[in-house]
Amino acid sequence: MINIDFSAYEETRPKVEGVVCPTCGKLHYPAPMICDRCNTRRDPSGARYSRWETTELEGNCTLLTWTRVHALPDGFDIPFLQFGIVEFSNGLRASGLLKSENPEIGMQLTAIADVVRETGNKKEWGLVFVT
Amino acid sequence: MLLDNMEKKLRPPELHMTPYPAKLITLTSGEKMVVREAERKETGILLQTILPLLGAPKDFYDVVAARMYSEILGWYRYRVANMFVLVGAIEGEIAGIVTSRMASPEIGISLHTLTIKRGLRVGAQLFAAKMEHHLDYLKQKEVYIVAESPIGFKRWMIEYDLESREDRYPEVQHELGGVPTYSLTRDLYEKVKDKKVTGIRPVPEEIVAASRPLRVPTEYSQVPNSREEKTA
Amino acid sequence: MRKVAVVGIGHTRFGNLSDYNLVDVMAMASLDAMEDAGITEERTLIDQLFVANMGGGIINHQTGIASALVSRIAMEPTPAELIENGPASGASAVKLGYMAVKSGMADLVMVTGGELMRAVTGWKGTDFVATLLHPDVEYRYGLTLPAFGGMFTRLYMERYGLTERDLALVAVKDHANGAKNPFAHVQNECTMEGIYDGPNAEVVNNYVAEPLRLYSMCPVSDGAASLLLCATDSPLYERFKKRAGIVISGIGSATDTHCVHNRKDPLDLEAVRISAERAYQNACLTASDISFAELHDAFVILEIAISEEIGLFRKGEAKNAIAEGATKVTGSMPINTSGGLKAKGHPVGATGVSQVYELVKQLRQEAEEGRQVADPVHGIAVNFGGFGNNVVTTICSKEFA
Numbered sequence: 120m121i122n123i124d125f126s127a128y129e130e131t132r133p134k135v136e137g138v139v140c141p142t143c144g145k146l147h148y149p150a151p152m153i154c155d156r157c158n159t160r161r162d163p164s165g166a167r168y169s170r171w172e173t174t175e176l177e178g179n180c181t182l183l184t185w186t187r188v189h190a191l192p193d194g195f196d197i198p199f200l201q202f203g204i205v206e207f208s209n210g211l212r213a214s215g216l217l218k219s220e221n222p223e224i225g226m227q228l229t230a231i232a233d234v235v236r237e238t239g240n241k242k243e244w245g246l247v248f249v250t
Numbered sequence: 251m252l253l254d255n256m257e258k259k260l261r262p263p264e265l266h267m268t269p270y271p272a273k274l275i276t277l278t279s280g281e282k283m284v285v286r287e288a289e290r291k292e293t294g295i296l297l298q299t300i301l302p303l304l305g306a307p308k309d310f311y312d313v314v315a316a317r318m319y320s321e322i323l324g325w326y327r328y329r330v331a332n333m334f335v336l337v338g339a340i341e342g343e344i345a346g347i348v349t350s351r352m353a354s355p356e357i358g359i360s361l362h363t364l365t366i367k368r369g370l371r372v373g374a375q376l377f378a379a380k381m382e383h384h385l386d387y388l389k390q391k392e393v394y395i396v397a398e399s400p401i402g403f404k405r406w407m408i409e410y411d412l413e414s415r416e417d418r419y420p421e422v423q424h425e426l427g428g429v430p431t432y433s434l435t436r437d438l439y440e441k442v443k444d445k446k447v448t449g450i451r452p453v454p455e456e457i458v459a460a461s462r463p464l465r466v467p468t469e470y471s472q473v474p475n476s477r478e479e480k481t482a
Numbered sequence: 483m484r485k486v487a488v489v490g491i492g493h494t495r496f497g498n499l500s501d502y503n504l505v506d507v508m509a510m511a512s513l514d515a516m517e518d519a520g521i522t523e524e525r526t527l528i529d530q531l532f533v534a535n536m537g538g539g540i541i542n543h544q545t546g547i548a549s550a551l552v553s554r555i556a557m558e559p560t561p562a563e564l565i566e567n568g569p570a571s572g573a574s575a576v577k578l579g580y581m582a583v584k585s586g587m588a589d590l591v592m593v594t595g596g597e598l599m600r601a602v603t604g605w606k607g608t609d610f611v612a613t614l615l616h617p618d619v620e621y622r623y624g625l626t627l628p629a630f631g632g633m634f635t636r637l638y639m640e641r642y643g644l645t646e647r648d649l650a651l652v653a654v655k656d657h658a659n660g661a662k663n664p665f666a667h668v669q670n671e672c673t674m675e676g677i678y679d680g681p682n683a684e685v686v687n688n689y690v691a692e693p694l695r696l697y698s699m700c701p702v703s704d705g706a707a708s709l710l711l712c713a714t715d716s717p718l719y720e721r722f723k724k725r726a727g728i729v730i731s732g733i734g735s736a737t738d739t740h741c742v743h744n745r746k747d748p749l750d751l752e753a754v755r756i757s758a759e760r761a762y763q764n765a766c767l768t769a770s771d772i773s774f775a776e777l778h779d780a781f782v783i784l785e786i787a788i789s790e791e792i793g794l795f796r797k798g799e800a801k802n803a804i805a806e807g808a809t810k811v812t813g814s815m816p817i818n819t820s821g822g823l824k825a826k827g828h829p830v831g832a833t834g835v836s837q838v839y840e841l842v843k844q845l846r847q848e849a850e851e852g853r854q855v856a857d858p859v860h861g862i863a864v865n866f867g868g869f870g871n872n873v874v875t876t877i878c879s880k881e882f883a
Contacts, residue, residue: 122473123305152509155556158523160513163502276680278687278697280673369670371686400603448685 133232133244136173137211146174148211176213176246180205180230183212185222194238203248205230215246226250262331265352270336270383272458273449277370281340284453284461285379288335288347293326295464296335299344300364306472310399311364317426318362321349333361334383338376339461343468346372348380350393358384358393359425360434363402366467374405378446381410385439394431396424407432410442483715485729486583487881488842489722490519490592490710496667496827496836499704500600504542508533508596509554511706511832515592519710519725525555527718528710529588531562534575534595535831538564541602541610551594568614569780570735570867571595572707572834573874577733579711589716595836596706597829607702611830614868616741628699630742630869631781632691637749638783639693642798646693650678651804652782653697656818659811660825662852667703667827698782703827707836714881728845730838731860731879732767734760738871745870751791753873754864758792761862761875769793772877773858774816774844776837778866779823785809788864789817792875811853819844819853834865834874841878859883 137148143157150171153160162168185203203217205228216235219228228248235245253261272286288296300322303315324330333351337344345367353359360380365373384393395412397403406412412432415422424431492514499507516522533548544550548562567574572595579593599607608626615621638644654674660666673680677687677697687695711730712719719726736756739745746752762768769792777792779785786800794815795803803809809817820826820840823833841861843849860879867873 121302121305124307127307151556152506152554153513153522153556162510163506275686276676276682278672278676278683279670280676280680369668375686404604445685445688448682450681 135176135213135230135232135244135246137176138171139174141169141171146209146211148176148213174209174211176207176211177230177232178207180207180228180248182217182222182224182226182228182248184224185217194236203228205248213246215248217248219248219250261328265332265355267332267334267352268387268389270334270379270387271451272453273379273451274453274457275338275375275449277340277372279370281370282457283338283340283345283372283375284457285336285338285376285449286453286458286461288337288464290326292337292464293322295344295466296322296337296347299347299366299466302470302473303364303366306470308472309401311472313398314362314364318347318349318364321361322347325349336376336379336383337464338372338379339464340367342461342463343465345370345467346376348376350380350384352384352388352390353394356391358388358390360384360393360395361426366470366472368471374446375448377406379449381434381439382443382447385434385436392433392435394424394433396426396429396431398426410434410446411438413438484584484586485714485731485881486580487712487714487719487722487726487729488709488838488878489712489719489725490515490517490521490708491839491842492516492518492708493665493836493839494705494707495665496703496705496829496832498600500598502598504535504538504544504596504598504601505547505550505554507598507704508535508547508551508594508706508708511596511708512551512555512592512594515594515708515710519722521710521721525557526560528557528560528590528592530579530582530591531557531560532565532575532579532582532591532593533562534565534567534571534593534835535597536566536568536571537597537599537610537830540613541606542598566831567872567874568867569611569778569828569830570834570865570872570874571831572836573838573863573865573876574735574834574867576709576711576730576834576838576876577735577874579709580730580733583711583713586713589713590718591711592708593711593835594706594708595832595834597831598704599702599829600704604702619741619743626691627869628691628694628781631699631783632694633742634748634787634869635693635698635781635783638787641749642801644783644786644798644801646695647674647678648786648801648804649694649698649782650674652779652785652809653677653824655804655810656779656782656785656822656824659819659853660821662850663821663826664850665705666821666825667701667705668821668825672697694781694783700780700823700828703829705827705829705832705836707832707839709835709838709842727881728842729879729881730876731883732761732763732765732877733875734758734762734764735872735874736760738873740868740871742869749787751787751866751870751873753870754788754791754866754875757873757875758862758864761877765860765877765879767860767877767879771860772815772862774819774855774861776820776840776861776863777817777822778833778837778864779818780828780866782824784866785817785822785824788866789815792862792864811855816855819849819855834863834876837863837865838876838878841876845878845880
């Protein structure tokens with residue numbers, strides 16, 4: 120019969136993902152084109168090498184450093200934004216929006232996926248770190 | 251065929267529709283495409299041709315295919331008023347299909363344009379043929395046109411310099427989704443006709459004969475795995 | 483004497499790759515070149531990356547592309563810089579890579595060029611390329627590179643009697659070659675009847691910038707290509723025995739006036755002529771030594787004009803050679819065996835590198851059947867930036883020719 124991938128129409132729950140090397144299992148965020156540990160190549164089209172599995176970045180993480188920025192780029196019409204870099208227990212690190220009243224280096228936060236930017240009517244999803 | 255009263259009620263009233271005279275277009279690849287009106291008895295092949303594209307979400311193929319599938323089935327079952335179907339075929343193999351209808355003696359409503367064989371401007375030629383039928387053969391005054399995809403918008407709204415009827419919305423709207431419509435008037439058509447409409451008539455009988463029976467295309471570049479996909 | 487050999491080549495499909503990321507596409511070609519050379523596992527032996535791209539900052543909203551590529555292929559701390567020279571970015575990157583090796587500062591370098599033009603609409607793409615023009619006296623009118631191509635072609639037709647038929651012949655030849663190149667953007671062939679003398683040709687092959695038609699112009703493409711250059715007197719060259727034997731024998735480049743109206747003679751492509759002279763001199767060769775060429779046919783007229791400017795034919799006479807079939811794969815001077823920009827495609831930052839890829843592929847005698855030149859010895863590539871105001875010419879040869 121005909122081949123329809125109905126998942127193409129699903130409204131997917133937004134998630135922020137890293138990838139897993141299919142050969143040695145190393146986690147990467149963002150996705151490289153070659154694993155720096157075992158030199159296995161990645162092909163985003165899936166045509167030449169098997170696709171790499173994804174791993175969701177979410178949940179418990181430790182705050183490595185942070186800042187509050189009062190001069191934001193074009194399109195952010197708010198007085199300030201807080202950003203931080205965190206580390207997850209699986210070793211992956213990431214930058215994201217920080218929503219915490221009194222941030223402190225070393226504090227435990229929860230990473231969730233949420234809207235981080237709106238350009239026109241297009242929403243962009245990313246990591247938000249909350250207490 | 252004797253129609254019972256219920257069937258008569260369910261069918262729309264019919265306007266007289268002059269048949270579209272077939273023409274032959276030489277594409278840039280040297281292939282010769284016959285552009286002719288499809289017959290109801292060819293519905294099966296048309297539906298079979300369109301079906302795989304329901305699984306092609308890129309470039310709006312899925313929604314155009316789904317809508318055209320229902321238009322052709324509706325036409326076959328006499329549930330769409332005054333509709334015609336033109337098909338472009340290369341040695342019988344379907345390269346593209348267009349659907350359209352007469353809303354009244356003066357106003358045409360362009361429905362859909364589906365290109366299966368890409369890269370040769372088949373869609374552009376079939377759309378032009380559709381307009382040719384509305385304005386030159388069915389002798390209408392204007393045709394309402396909308397686009398689902400940006401490609402369509404560029405090829406029709408911009409290249410034909412269509413007149414926008416957005417200011418008359420919602421009194422004037424296109425039946426495809428009830429959206430604001432554009433119009434190809436006779437004046438606009440005459441301006442671009444020489445650059446857009448082409449083809450030789452009459453088509454030699456053997457070539458028209460070779461376009462029957464119509465055949466389902468052998469490859470669909472829009473559908474992955476339909477043929478060998480070359481890698482990035 | 484230190485020579486610069488091409489020991490690895492990589493190339494993506496050219497076409498619509500805008501589902502993917504620009505740097506990922508460039509990484510694909512880069513890693514393919516390393517695989518070709520057999521050094522993926524030891525890629526940190528590469529001394530420096532030379533990366534070519536023209537539109538990343540404008541249409542893909544990305545800068546620092548060379549640095550991004552380093553991480554994408556896990557090659558920290560290898561040095562890397564981006565080279566932007568309009569549509570000649572690719573060959574300029576080859577030139578700078580060549581200079582690094584020739585000067586002794588590096589033994590092994592990688593040159594990668596890439597572009598993702600189809601990430602934006604056709605209108606935005608045309609505008610982006612038009613930014614090459616002079617902002618005050620050219621760009622603001624809505625002038626585009628095709629506009630200048632059209633004006634050049636019309637003048638050329640008047641002076642030399644070139645006709646649309648001549649242009650069509652070149653397109654047919656380019657498409658015939660492209661159809662045999664699995665990387666080519668356009669795989670369809672075209673016929674003289676279809677694009678020129680058939681009853682529908684005027685409509686299906688419509689004017690774009692008169693007298694240039696749809697089939698006189700290259701498509702808008704995505705893609706990347708990559709090369710590995712190694713010094714022949716380096717101990718590293720030993721590793722590339724399987725790929726040894728093909729060198730860049732000469733490189734030259736030159737500039738011309740920014741504004742097209744200020745050219746001394748609008749039909750003289752001075753930068754092409756001078757860059758080729760410099761390349762020939764560098765290589766101790768002349769035009770008569772050349773076996774085949776990859777010439778920048780963004781508009782088909784350029785294949786003709788450039789072939790004359792670099793001495794393959796006398797001015798105004800290329801059309802006779804073309805009509806006789808001399809520029810076909812089987813002819814006496816095969817031009818654009820890859821399909822050229824016309825059929826292979828033109829991701830602007832990648833083209834210069836892609837042309838050298840083709841020179842090497844032909845010299846290795848590894849081109850697909852039907853587009854392999856018989857026993858080539860010296861190949862020349864001309865990469866044309868702007869409307870000819872910055873041109874880089876590269877000559878590749880068999881090492882012991």
